[in-house]
Amino acid sequence: xxxxxxxxxxxxxxxGKKITLECSQTMGxxxxxxxxxxxxxxxxxxxxSYGVNSTEKGDLSSESTVSRIRTEHFPLTLESARPxxxxxxxxxxxxxxxxxxxxxxGPGTRLTVL
Amino acid sequence: xxQVKQNSPSLSVQEGxxxxxxxxxTNSMFDYFLWYKKYPAEGPTFLISISSIKDKNEDGRxxxxxxxxxxxxxxHIVPSQPGDSxxxxxxxxxxxxxxxxxxxxxxxxxx
Numbered sequence: 009x010x011x012x013x014x015x016x017x018x019x020x021x022x023x024g025k026k027i028t029l030e031c032s033q034t035m036g037x038x039x040x041x042x043x044x045x046x047x048x049x050x051x052x053x054x055x056x057s058y059g060v061n062s063t064e065k066g067d068l069s070s071e072s073t074v075s076r077i078r079t080e081h082f083p084l085t086l087e088s089a090r091p092x093x094x095x096x097x098x099x100x101x102x103x104x105x106x107x108x109x110x111x112x113x114g115p116g117t118r119l120t121v122l
Numbered sequence: 123x124x125q126v127k128q129n130s131p132s133l134s135v136q137e138g139x140x141x142x143x144x145x146x147x148t149n150s151m152f153d154y155f156l157w158y159k160k161y162p163a164e165g166p167t168f169l170i171s172i173s174s175i176k177d178k179n180e181d182g183r184x185x186x187x188x189x190x191x192x193x194x195x196x197x198h199i200v201p202s203q204p205g206d207s208x209x210x211x212x213x214x215x216x217x218x219x220x221x222x223x224x225x226x227x228x229x230x231x232x233x
Contacts (some may be wrong), residue, residue, distance in 0.1 A: 012165075014165075017163075022129070039219070044165040048225065048226070049225055050124075050126070050211070050222075050223040050224055051166070051211070051213075051221075052219055052223075053221070056220070060156060065130070067220070067222075089166070093221070098165050099132070099165075101164075102219070109154075109215070109219050110156065110168050111163035111221060112155075112168060113158075113166045113167070113168075114165050115163075115164050115165045116164065116165045117162070118163065120163045
């Protein structure tokens, strides 16, 4: 069982607000990821990190930003939320030293921007 | 250009029978394949994986088969249980250990 947490689970917010989605893991995993998923669609990688002070953009362009100051923490920030940002955001982590590098997911944050 | 395809959006199976979920991919450089299960309003849960050098991996009721020449993999669940009802995602690992996901198949197991 993976120990990865996301808060809030649900967020409804108005256009133009700044938001931060939290993600924490207690497994000491060095790799962390953010995915975006719309209903009936695949998960799209928007950001990833291979360790502290390392962040990269994923395959899907996103206006969000991320930071990785501590191994266990990988927050995602939207400076000015828009209705097009409405989606489910999923955080994951994996252990680079493992042979399979399986990604384990948090419960997700369902974001609705009005 | 979708590199991982799950062509069946949904599948309905009777309890106790076998469920077969299919996945096709186009990138021959994928070296690892994973299946995840997702309930509504929750994150995906890892189920089972297979390396590209193998053709079968089994874990309890779950078996994944890989046909590299056809670029096709399948997940078999037997016997199916009502608690297996969820969306199942196929994922493939490419360069830099990044995963590419399919759109998922909604499995419904009827009692």
